Amino acid sequence: EVQLVQSGAEVKKPGESLKISCKGSGYSFTSYWIGWVRQMPGKGLEWMGIIYPGDSDTRYSPSFQGQVTISADKSISTAYLQWSSLKASDTAMYYCARHLGGWYLAKPNYYGMDVWGQGTTVTVSS
Amino acid sequence: SSELTQDPAVSVALGQTVRITCQGDSLRSYYASWYQQKPGQAPVLVIYGKNNRPSGIPDRFSGSSSGNTASLTITGAQAEDEADYYCNSRDSSGSDVVFGGGTKLTVL
Numbered sequence: 001e002v003q004l005v006q007s008g009a010e011v012k013k014p015g016e017s018l019k020i021s022c023k024g025s026g027y028s029f030t031s032y033w034i035g036w037v038r039q040m041p042g043k044g045l046e047w048m049g050i051i052y053p054g055d056s057d058t059r060y061s062p063s064f065q066g067q068v069t070i071s072a073d074k075s076i077s078t079a080y081l082q083w084s085s086l087k088a089s090d091t092a093m094y095y096c097a098r099h100l101g102g103w104y105l106a107k108p109n110y111y112g113m114d115v116w117g118q119g120t121t122v123t124v125s126s
Numbered sequence: 127s128s129e130l131t132q133d134p135a136v137s138v139a140l141g142q143t144v145r146i147t148c149q150g151d152s153l154r155s156y157y158a159s160w161y162q163q164k165p166g167q168a169p170v171l172v173i174y175g176k177n178n179r180p181s182g183i184p185d186r187f188s189g190s191s192s193g194n195t196a197s198l199t200i201t202g203a204q205a206e207d208e209a210d211y212y213c214n215s216r217d218s219s220g221s222d223v224v225f226g227g228g229t230k231l232t233v234l
Contacts, residue, residue: 044212044225045161045163045212045214045225046225047214047222047223047224047225059221062222095168097169100174107155107156107220108155108156108157110156110157110158110159110215110216110223111159111174111178112159112161112214113159113171114174116169116170116171117168119168
């Protein structure tokens with residue numbers, strides 16, 4: 001079974017650092033881009049960025065560039081999302097998701113995200 | 127603000143057909159994908175590409191596109207289809223990925 005399993009819920013204070021994980025199984029982890037998606041409480045989905053675990057090529061949404069770091073360790077089939085200094089506004093559910101197709105595709109090819117992790121709740125509060 | 131625009135809420139009578147739309151300039155250049163999200167659950171991909179359904183998605187779900195508008199159609203809506211639906215695609219520059227604001231579907 002193809003699946004992405006995320007790390008557990010986190011409760012942190014403003015200014016603290018955090019790294020959450022997303023472990024893939026049931027497929028070739030290095031052959032698919034993995035993205036991260038934020039969902040703030042009661043709000044919609046926001047795409048944060050994407051990484052290709054095969055060579056760690058990474059792309060960020062302009063909204064999240066410089067705010068988070070996306071990385072991957074292909075030896076353990078795991079992608080990461082990290083913050084160096086959390087803010088209360090980082091409180092949200094974070095999902096990882098496998099992207100269908102590649103990033104460098106000619107128009108009109110975009111195929112979305114077919115496998116999602118269960119989500120990691122991050123709460124930042126003093 | 128999102129580059130993809132969806133109606134916030136849509137309702138449909140049980141067994142009837144409903145169309146959920148997504149508008150944006152980038153849809154003239156890229157396919158849209160559609161996701162279903164039920165409360166407390168992760169999103170599920172229901173339509174991708176020109177009009178493709180992942181394994182396990184009922185054939186009452188279909189997708190189409192015309193100009194700057196992509197549509198998700200549910201033919202014969204069921205009670206279990208009540209959920210939030212999000213469209214998703216590349217942005218106009220192709221360098222970013224964007225979601226629509228979501229449509230809450232109520233099945234009456």
